[in-house]
Amino acid sequence: MTDSISYPQPGAGILTINPYVGGKSGDPDQGKVFKLSSNETPLGPSPAARQAFIEAAASLELYPDGGAYRLREAIARRYGLNMDRIVCGAGSDEILSLLAQAYISPGDEAIYSEHGFLMYKIAILSNGGVPVVAPETDATANVDAILERVGPHTKIVFLANPNNPTGTYLAHDEVRRLHEGLPPTTLLVLDAAYAEYVRRNDYEAGIEMVANADNVVMTRTFSKIHGLAALRLGWAYCPENIAAVLNRVRGPFNVSAPAIAAGAAAITDTAFAEQAADFNDHWLARLTKGLQALGLEVTPSVGNFLLIHFPDADGKRAPEAEAFLTSRGLILRRVDNYGFPNALRMSVGTEEANRKLLAALEQFLGVGA
Ligand SMILES: *Cc1c(COP(=O)(O)O)cnc(C)c1O
16 A cells, blocks of 8 residues: 555655765774775875865855856866856766756666766666666777667766776767767766876867767866865866756855865866876886786776776685785775676775785785795
C-alpha cells in the first residue's frame, strides 16, 4: 500500500544513485601518509593564492561579490576570453550539476562514456534523467559509440577530456567530429579538469569550440593544477545562451570570497602553473616507465594520475595491492565502480611519494625476489 509510506519521498531516480565515494585519506596512526587517491597536486597552491586567501580572512563578515568579477576578469585575461561568458561555481562539480538541473527533465537522456567520470551519472539521476552509457575502445571514449546513442531525448553529452580515471583523451579533430554529429539542441559538456597538464599538439580544451557554437560548454577547475581543492572552485566557458541559464539557476553567492581572491591570484601566477605542469610531465613519464618495468600494465595518461592494472594472479590483484600499499602509508584509489576491478589509480605525488610507491610495488610483486 503506497499510503503506508510515512516519510517524504525524493524525486524519481534519487534513490538509485550510488553516493560518490571520495579518495581515502589514510590512517593518522600510520605515521607519514601519502594521499595519492584524489588527483590533488603534490605542490600545493601558488604562494600568491595562499596569501590572497589569508588576506580574505580580514573581511569574512561580508558577502562575496555574487558576480565574482575579479575572478572572471583574471580568467578572461589569462586565456583571452569574453568574461561575460564565464560562470564560476563551487567546484566544477557544481557547474556540472547545474547544467544537468537546467537541461535535463525527468525522462530525458544524457550520455557519458563507459569509464567516464561518475559525477555525470549522479547529476543525471538527480534530475530524473536516464543515463546512457557509450562503450569505450582501449579505455578511450569512442565518438561513433556516443553518436550511435544520440536520439531525440538526448539533452547532454558529457565528455571528460582527458578522462578520469583512465587519463586518456580525445584529439581535437575527434571532439570536433563528435560535436558535428550532435543535433544543435544537444549540449556537449567538455569537462577539461586536467587540461593544464596535457602536452599534446592535437589536444584542445574546447575554448575555440565554445566560441563558435551555441551548444558547447567547457568546464575547468581550480582543484587540480592550481591546488585549491579545499576551496571548491571551478568555472565554465559558455555560449551566451548557456551563461544566461547558469546565472539564473546558480545560487547568488555560490562562490566564496576567499575562493574568488585565491582563484584570481592562482590563475594569474602562470609561472607557478607552468612549473607544476613540468613537474608532472617528468614524473608521469618516470612513473609510467617504472611501473612498466615492474611488469605492470599502465593505461597511457596525459593527466596527473595513472591507472595501474594488476596481474590476474592470487595475492597480486588490486585489492591486495591496495592493502599492501595502505599499510605503508601509500593511499591509492580503487576503481571498481568505474569498471576496473583489478586496477588502482594513483595520483602523481611528491618525489618522495613516487619513489616510495615504486619501491613498495616492487616488494609487493616480489620482483627479483
Ligand atoms: C577532479 C575532477 C573535476 C573537478 O571537480 P571540482 O568539483 O572542480 O573539484 C571535474 N571533473 C573531473 C573529471 C575530475 O576528475
